[in-house]
Amino acid sequence: MAMTGVLRPGFAQLRVLDMDAAVRHYVDYIGLSLVSREADGRVYLKAWDEFDRHSVVLREADHAGIDVMAFKVDSDASLADFARRSEAFGLTVDHVGEGEQPGLGRRVGVTIPSGHRIELYADIAAAETAPGTHNPYLWHEAPHGMGAIRMDHGLLYGPNIEQVLAYFTEVLDFRLTEKVDLPDGLLGIWMSCSNKAHDIAFVKHPEPGKLHHLAFFLEDWNAVGHAADLMIRHDVAIDIGPTRHGITRGQTIYFFDPSGNRNEVFAGGYQFYPDQPVRTWDHTEIGRGIFYYERALNDRFLSVVT
Amino acid sequence: MGMGHLVRIEDGGDCLCAPGESVLAALGRAGLCVIAVGCRGGGCGVCRVRVLEGRYRTGRVSRAHLNADDEEAGFSLACRLYPESDLTIKAAGPPAPDVVTNKAAGKPAAGTKQSGRINPWQ
Ligand code: FES
Ligand SMILES: [Fe+2]
Numbered sequence: 001m002a003m004t005g006v007l008r009p010g011f012a013q014l015r016v017l018d019m020d021a022a023v024r025h026y027v028d029y030i031g032l033s034l035v036s037r038e039a040d041g042r043v044y045l046k047a048w049d050e051f052d053r054h055s056v057v058l059r060e061a062d063h064a065g066i067d068v069m070a071f072k073v074d075s076d077a078s079l080a081d082f083a084r085r086s087e088a089f090g091l092t093v094d095h096v097g098e099g100e101q102p103g104l105g106r107r108v109g110v111t112i113p114s115g116h117r118i119e120l121y122a123d124i125a126a127a128e129t130a131p132g133t134h135n136p137y138l139w140h141e142a143p144h145g146m147g148a149i150r151m152d153h154g155l156l157y158g159p160n161i162e163q164v165l166a167y168f169t170e171v172l173d174f175r176l177t178e179k180v181d182l183p184d185g186l187l188g189i190w191m192s193c194s195n196k197a198h199d200i201a202f203v204k205h206p207e208p209g210k211l212h213h214l215a216f217f218l219e220d221w222n223a224v225g226h227a228a229d230l231m232i233r234h235d236v237a238i239d240i241g242p243t244r245h246g247i248t249r250g251q252t253i254y255f256f257d258p259s260g261n262r263n264e265v266f267a268g269g270y271q272f273y274p275d276q277p278v279r280t281w282d283h284t285e286i287g288r289g290i291f292y293y294e295r296a297l298n299d300r301f302l303s304v305v306t
Numbered sequence: 307m308g309m310g311h312l313v314r315i316e317d318g319g320d321c322l323c324a325p326g327e328s329v330l331a332a333l334g335r336a337g338l339c340v341i342a343v344g345c346r347g348g349g350c351g352v353c354r355v356r357v358l359e360g361r362y363r364t365g366r367v368s369r370a371h372l373n374a375d376d377e378e379a380g381f382s383l384a385c386r387l388y389p390e391s392d393l394t395i396k397a398a399g400p401p402a403p404d405v406v407t408n409k410a411a412g413k414p415a416a417g418t419k420q421s422g423r424i425n426p427w428q
Contacts, residue, residue: 017348017366063370064349237346260349260368304344304352306368 003074005082005173006193009153009200010072010121011054011101012214014261015061015306019043021258022058029234030216030263031145032056033129036102044102046127047148047216048139053103053125055151056214064259064306066211069154069200070107070119071172071193079122083108085171098123112167114158115208146227146265148216153198155212155264157205157305164202165189174199177272178247178279180286187286190247197248197269203302210305213254215264221251227265231255239300244268244292247281261306311389315340316358316396323389328365329355330384341397346385353384360393 016022023043026032032045035054044054052072059067073079083093086108096107096119105123112118129140143149158164168174168191177197180188190198203212218224224242231238231253239262241253250266257263281289287296313329314320321336323329330353333341344352351371357380364377365386372383381398 017368063368064345064347065370256345256347256349258347259366260345260347262345299342300344300352303342304350306345306349306370 003194005078006071006073006120008072008194009055009151010052010070010124011057012069012151012154013042013057013059013067014211014214014257015063015065015067015259016058016257016261017060017062017064017259019058019060022060025236025257026056026058027145029145029230029236030265031143031148032216035127038102042101047150048141048143049131049149050151051127051130053127054101057101064211064261065209066116066154066156066214066261066306068109068117068119069156070121071199072124073120073122076122079106079108079120082120082172086110086167089167089171091167113160113163114156114202115210116156116158117209146216146230147218147223148265149219150217152215152217152266153196153200154214155201155203157203157210157212158208159204159206161186161189161202161204165191168200175272175274176278177276178281180247180281180289182283182286188247192272195271195273197250197272205302205305207305211261212305213262213264215266218265218267220267224251224253224265224267228253239304240291240294240298243294246285246289246292247279249292259306262304311360312392313389314392314394316394323393326388328385329387329389329393329395333384341384344385348383348386351383354398355382355384355387355395356380356398357382357387358394358396361390362393363388363390 026045027034032047035044035046037043041060043058045056046054086093091110094109096109098106103125105121107119107121109119174191174193177192178190188203190201193199228242237256239254244251248269250269252264252266254262254264290297290301310322310324312320313323319338321332321338323332342352344350348367364382367383367386
């Protein structure tokens with residue numbers, strides 16, 4: 001098996017201002033299912049094609065944003081190895097015990113130089129309604145809402161992205177797939193731990209620890225269109241789209257949850273292999289890189305974060 | 307009530323804000339792009355305004371962008387601001403974002419929309 005070490009983004013924990021409004025958005029509109037509400041108020045969600053117990057955790061708080069982006073690794077031995085390598089890289093590693101989230105094993109956590117908390121874990125309970133594995137149907141129940149297939153990736157904003165690039169590529173064995181290089185330095189990096197065009201991305205930003213968006217994968221361009229129809233019907237705040245990204249080639253809509261956290265639903269994009277060269281965008285064509293059809297950024301792309 | 311309330315921008319322009327409509331949505335509907343439009347959910351802080359006159363109520367907003375002292379001083383996030391009388395407001399930052407600029411050359415990067423708010427309600 002070629003894919004080892006870090007397997008994929010496992011879960012993201014988001015802060016929301018109003019839990020009821022957030023659950024309506026992520027469950028009724030995006031199409032996740034509600035796995036559990038716990039005594040501490042956190043709500044656990046999953047997408048229909050995910051085998052693990054949960055992939056999105058919502059926590060009510062007095063400010064929006066992301067608490068942690070967590071990646072699943074292939075074994076406890078890898079987890080120990082990544083902890084050791086993170087420390088050798090110079091980061092302080094902390095440990096979160098098994099069961100801090102229901103069904104989740106022990107986690108290893110670091111705060112990376114962009115100010116984000118990144119966690120790794122190897123064990124999580126199987127979902128009660130996991131996809132079938134024996135003469136399987138497509139799904140048990142037809143997907144609802146936008147029909148999100150999986151939680152796919154995050155784009156995070158913060159300083160020191162050169163060091164973030166070094167951490168993800170040298171310690172966690174990610175590959176850089178695309179980058180935006182401006183005359184005054186690196187603006188953005190897109191990195192993969194898998195066959196996807198990106199599993200995580202960062203854009204340079206003065207304030208640490210910011211969320212630009214959390215993205216969900218959809219079936220195809222028709223599903224992206226249907227998602228747009230639902231957003232209009234339910235008065236969801238759309239940022240931009242449906243459109244396409246030049247970077248990763250995804251067909252996309254950016255929109256906001258009721259607390260102002262940006263979401264993305266997207267389809268398509270290319271398959272990445274680790275022997276492929278890095279794709280580079282410069283200041284002359286960054287507009288087309290981000291929004292391929294508009295060929296220009298909107299003000300919000302670089303300024304609106306939570 | 308019924309008809310809504312008039313929202314006047316200190317630096318010029320006004321619009322009618324319908325009952326239950328946020329000030330930011332009313333400005334957008336009127337094509338008055340004088341306040342930055344971001345998340346429209348009280349989370350990002352770019353639509354910050356100061357209310358100079360009038361009564362209003364507010365929805366939940368991120369404390370990262372508006373604390374109790376700010377509220378006391380009449381600051382508000384326009385996407386979570388609902389008039390209860392006619393209002394006079396002014397934009398209160400944050401400053402217009404420095405969109406990707408070529409700092410070395412001191413000029414905007416090509417392919418970057420540099421000026422003007424886009425109106426998501428258009
Ligand atoms: S637009 Fe984001 S707080 Fe109002
Ligand atoms: Fe994305």
